[in-house]
Amino acid sequence: MATNGETKENQAGRHQEVGHKSLLQSDALYQYILETSVYPREPAPMKELREVTAKHPWNIMTTSADEGQFLNMLLKLINAKNTMEIGVYTGYSLLATALALPHDGKILAMDINRENYEIGLPIIQKAGVAHKIDFKEGPALPVLDQMIEDGKYHGTYDFIFVDADKDNYLNYHKRLIELVKVGGLIGYDNTLWNGSVVAPPDAQLRKYVRYYRDFVLELNKALAVDPRIEICQLPVGDGITLCRRIS
Ligand code: SAM
Numbered sequence: 192m193a194t195n196g197e198t199k200e201n202q203a204g205r206h207q208e209v210g211h212k213s214l215l216q217s218d219a220l221y222q223y224i225l226e227t228s229v230y231p232r233e234p235a236p237m238k239e240l241r242e243v244t245a246k247h248p249w250n251i252m253t254t255s256a257d258e259g260q261f262l263n264m265l266l267k268l269i270n271a272k273n274t275m276e277i278g279v280y281t282g283y284s285l286l287a288t289a290l291a292l293p294h295d296g297k298i299l300a301m302d303i304n305r306e307n308y309e310i311g312l313p314i315i316q317k318a319g320v321a322h323k324i325d326f327k328e329g330p331a332l333p334v335l336d337q338m339i340e341d342g343k344y345h346g347t348y349d350f351i352f353v354d355a356d357k358d359n360y361l362n363y364h365k366r367l368i369e370l371v372k373v374g375g376l377i378g379y380d381n382t383l384w385n386g387s388v389v390a391p392p393d394a395q396l397r398k399y400v401r402y403y404r405d406f407v408l409e410l411n412k413a414l415a416v417d418p419r420i421e422i423c424q425l426p427v428g429d430g431i432t433l434c435r436r437i438s
């Protein structure tokens with residue numbers, strides 16, 4: 192059994208599914224990272240949430256433990272205090288964020304589904320960080336529009352993590368670039384989209400992978416030429432593109 196209670200075969204299969212094999216030389220190498228540097232240092236509440244989430248039918252959506260570790264360190268490095276997350280699911284990346292923020296740190300967390308957030312909520316509460324989270328149920332775009340209209344949220348966010356509907360990422364970007372501080376970061380998740388960004392036209396792709404692929408390709412192109420940001424696309428998880436607002 193692997194440390195998270197799954198068999199190694201199951202884990203290896205899932206890693207392949209989210210494209211790690213195409214990012215690293217082998218599943219064994221990814222397993223090595225997890226077992227050497229990630230699982231032994233994973234905070235107990237994150238481990239508990241990962242194990243609870245592993246039993247949920249949509250567990251493929253969760254942030255991987257190595258990406259959670261990366262986000263947690265990144266937030267500490269930039270001294271993030273005021274943050275936002277679009278796409279919560281059961282809350283693994285949310286908890287990684289909440290644990291990294293100071294006691295008076297804040298996270299505006301949005302998801303169309305509150306039920307899944309409630310799976311993780313007791314663990315987040317037990318970890319003593321729930322007071323940092325303002326969860327809003329519903330689509331994120333109207334909330335962002337309202338914030339833009341209000342005016343008082345412009346340039347106020349240190350960090351924004353976007354991990355939701357990929358066909359809206361460019362719509363989010365249009366608004367988030369106003370809401371993030373100059374010098375702040377937006378992280379767009381899944382920008383390698385299961386490795387499909389380099390799949391040949393006749394490749395056999397799952398329906399949802401094929402559908403969202405064009406949106407991810409379009410986003411990647413747009414971010415690469417956006418003069419308002421500096422970018423760094425990392426092969427962590429399913430690919431994360433960090434955008435630092437410069438103007
Ligand atoms: N960050 C999460 C984690 O660490 O487990 C994973 C998020 S999951 C990949 C994507 C989430 O986006 C789903 O929970 C889904 O309900 C949510 N979502 C989809 N469309 C949305 C929308 N328009 N606004 C807000 N959330 C949305």
Ligand code: CA
Binds near residue numbers: 252253254380381429
């Ligand atoms: Ca993701």
